Each structure stands twice: as structure tokens, then as C-alpha cells.
Amino acid sequence: MRRFLSILLAVMIIASVSVVSIGAADTGVAKVTMISVKGNSVTETYAVGDTITAYTYLNASQLNQGKIGSLDGAQYYTNSVLELTDEYTVNDGIFDIEGMFPITKTATMASGHWINSEEYAGMGAIYYNASIPSYSGFKFNSDTAALIVAHYKVKAAGDATIKNEMKTLAQSDYDLTRIIDRGKIVQSNFTSPVALSEPTMPVPTGSTVSGVATSYKTNDGVNDVTLTLTGSDNNYTDTVTVTASYSGNKADTAYSFANVPAGEYTLSVAKGNHVTREYTVAVSTDTTQDVKICPIGDADGNGRVNAADARKVFAKGNGDDEAITDAYALACADVSKPVNRINSADARAVFMHANGETSLWTVTAE
Ligand SMILES: [Ca+2]
Numbered sequence: 010m011r012r013f014l015s016i017l018l019a020v021m022i023i024a025s026v027s028v029v030s031i032g033a034a035d036t037g038v039a040k041v042t043m044i045s046v047k048g049n050s051v052t053e054t055y056a057v058g059d060t061i062t063a064y065t066y067l068n069a070s071q072l073n074q075g076k077i078g079s080l081d082g083a084q085y086y087t088n089s090v091l092e093l094t095d096e097y098t099v100n101d102g103i104f105d106i107e108g109m110f111p112i113t114k115t116a117t118m119a120s121g122h123w124i125n126s127e128e129y130a131g132m133g134a135i136y137y138n139a140s141i142p143s144y145s146g147f148k149f150n151s152d153t154a155a156l157i158v159a160h161y162k163v164k165a166a167g168d169a170t171i172k173n174e175m176k177t178l179a180q181s182d183y184d185l186t187r188i189i190d191r192g193k194i195v196q197s198n199f200t201s202p203v204a205l206s207e208p209t210m211p212v213p214t215g216s217t218v219s220g221v222a223t224s225y226k227t228n229d230g231v232n233d234v235t236l237t238l239t240g241s242d243n244n245y246t247d248t249v250t251v252t253a254s255y256s257g258n259k260a261d262t263a264y265s266f267a268n269v270p271a272g273e274y275t276l277s278v279a280k281g282n283h284v285t286r287e288y289t290v291a292v293s294t295d296t297t298q299d300v301k302i303c304p305i306g307d308a309d310g311n312g313r314v315n316a317a318d319a320r321k322v323f324a325k326g327n328g329d330d331e332a333i334t335d336a337y338a339l340a341c342a343d344v345s346k347p348v349n350r351i352n353s354a355d356a357r358a359v360f361m362h363a364n365g366e367t368s369l370w371t372v373t374a375e
């Protein structure tokens with residue numbers, strides 16, 4: 010009985026020691042070192058319970074203007090100290106993948122989980138793989154181009170590492186030239202800054218692009234004007250849809266894009282029964298760009314398709330080059346095959362529409 014009690018006491022002492030040791034860890038600190046793809050690092054100290062946002066950037070602007078066609082890699086982290094607070098899996102529960110991979114976005118296949126290999130014992134990992142094998146590529150063209158933005162929580166005291174490794178980094182030119190090939194850096198002229206707190210690098214806030222979109226009434230079911238702004242030298246793309254409110258047959262409708270980074274853009278304007286039009290917009294400050302689209306067949310740009318349009322199209326098709334000169338007006342006049350050529354078939358179709366015989370537009374009942 011006595012012997013049994015002493016064993017029980019010993020067990021209780023061990024148990025209480027282990028409780029004390031957990032308590033010490035909870036109030037301790039974690040020294041976290043983050044290592045970039047190229048091996049440079051940053052170290053910060055955190056309290057247990059702190060949350061960390063880890064930023065990994067990539068700047069390949071020296072190579073093909075930073076356009077990357079495919080990348081494949083992992084971010085490893087010391088699992089005993091750090092917990093990945095957002096879990097990403099390929100098959101289920103995809104959660105804010107655009108926030109985690111702001112440039113490659115939903116083109117990324119990613120999963121965050123632990124691994125237990127001999128090489129990386131005790132490490133967790135975020136695996137990612139993204140590919141756009143076209144000339145446009147993912148644009149890692151500045152030191153603020155984020156590869157991964159990952160959220161961690163410090164769950165215990167100790168030393169921890171967040172380490173970026175890449176298996177493939179390939180340009181988006183036609184032969185997909187490798188920058189990193191099977192884990193080996195073969196072209197070293199890119200940078201990969203890392204940060205464990207809010208980036209010290211300036212984050213562009215952007216400008217407003219706004220204006221008035223002029224369109225016309227073609228039938229009562231067609232009211233949405235869709236404007237798409239796409240960066241020529243960055244990854245920005247956004248679409249705004251506004252509802253046309255008519256005064257007579259014309260609608261002047263305000264539109265606006267917020268937080269547009271400086272750069273050159275294509276603004277595409279589309280509406281049912283209208284000919285889509287593209288504008289080039291340079292943005293360095295708040296920018297006003299009024300736009301106007303016209304109905305199919307409106308060769309003189311007044312929003313109506315009538316005998317005057319038919320006469321113009323006929324004259325153009327008959328060899329009078331001065332009848333229609335503007336490229337967009339030509340697109341409005343080019344209503345019939347062959348495309349990119351104005352001839353008597355276009356004139357006939359516009360005339361039939363003006364005459365109320367065969368409409369050029371999709372007409373639905375109100
Ligand atoms: Ca007209």
C-alpha cells in the first residue's frame with residue numbers, strides 16, 4: 010500500500026512538472042527566421058499567441074519583364090512553434106486563395122498541411138503550383154509583387170523557421186526558359202524580398218478611373234453597360250456593370266473604377282445590340298475617360314439606325330472612301346459578312362433594318 014502510494018506520488022510529481030513546463034512555454038517567446046527563395050532572411054521575436062503575416066515577394070523584372078509562365082514550390086514552417094491559420098487544400102475548403110497568392114490567384118493549386126519526411130521532420134508546408142503558359146504570364150515585375158501572403162500563429166516558444174523553396178520558376182516566353190530548374194537557380198538575376206510584418210515597401214494605393222458611358226436604347230430589355238479595365242503592364246483587371254437610364258433614346262451613365270494602380274490600360278465597353286469599343290487609358294492620377302458606344306448599324310454615330318446610315322454605308326461600299334473614315338464607325342457599319350469589308354451586303358442589311366424589315370438587333374418583348 011505504502012509502495013503504491015509512493016509510485017502514485019512520483020506520477021503526480023512528474024505530471025505537475027510537465028504542467029509547469031507547458032505553462033513556461035505559453036509565456037515564452039518565439040524567434041522566427043524567414044528565408045526567401047534566394048536565401049536572404051529576416052528574424053523577429055514574438056510572444057506565444059501572436060499572429061504573424063509573412064510576406065514573400067518575387068521580382069523577376071530583369072527577366073522577360075517579370076512575366077512568369079509557371080512556378081512550383083513550397084513554404085515550409087516549423088510546425089512545433091507555428092500554426093498556419095488558414096488552411097488551403099486543392100479539393101475542398103479553398104479559402105481566400107486570392108489573398109494568399111495575390112498574383113497567381115485562382116490559377117494556383119495550393120495545399121497547406123504538415124509533412125513528416127526525414128528531410129523536413131517537424132515542418133509544415135504550403136505547396137503551390139501555378140501555370141499560365143502564355144506570353145502574358147504572371148507579372149512579378151517589382152519588389153512588391155507578392156508570391157505568398159501567409160498567416161501564422163505562434164503556438165509555442167522556441168526557434169522557428171519559415172523557409173521558401175522553389176522547384177520551378179519559368180518564363181512565359183515561348184520556350185518557357187527555366188529560371189529555377191528542379192530546385193537549382195539557373196538564372197540568378199531576380200530578387201525575393203521577405204518580411205515578417207507589414208511590408209516596409211510602399212504599397213500602391215491607386216487612382217480612380219471614371220467617366221460617362223454613352224449608349225443608346227435598342228430594345229427595352231438591354232440596359233446593362235459592361236466596362237472592363239485591363240492592365241497592359243500589370244495584373245489589374247476589373248469589371249463594372251452600370252444600368253443605363255435613358256433620356257429619349259440616349260443614356261449617359263456614370264461609371265467608376267477605384268484603386269487603379271498607375272499604368273496603361275485597355276477599357277472595353279460593351280452592351281447588347283451595340284458594337285464593343287476599346288479605349289486606351291493611361292493612369293497616373295485620378296483619370297476621367299468618357300466613352301461612347303453605338304448600336305449595330307449606326308454608321309454616323311447618332312444612336313439611331315435609319316436611312317441616313319444606309320446611304321453612308323452604301324456610299325462607302327460603292328468606293329466613296331470619305332463616306333465613313335473612323336475605325337469605330339466602320340465597325341458599326343460592318344453588319345454583314347465578309348467582316349472587315351464594307352460592301353453592298355452591309356448597305357442592304359442596314360437599309361432593311363431602317364425600313365423595318367429585318368432587324369440587326371436582338372429584340373425581346375418588354
Ligand atoms: Ca445613325
Ligand SMILES: [Ca+2]
Pocket residue numbers: 343344345346347348349350351352355
Ligand atoms: Ca461587311
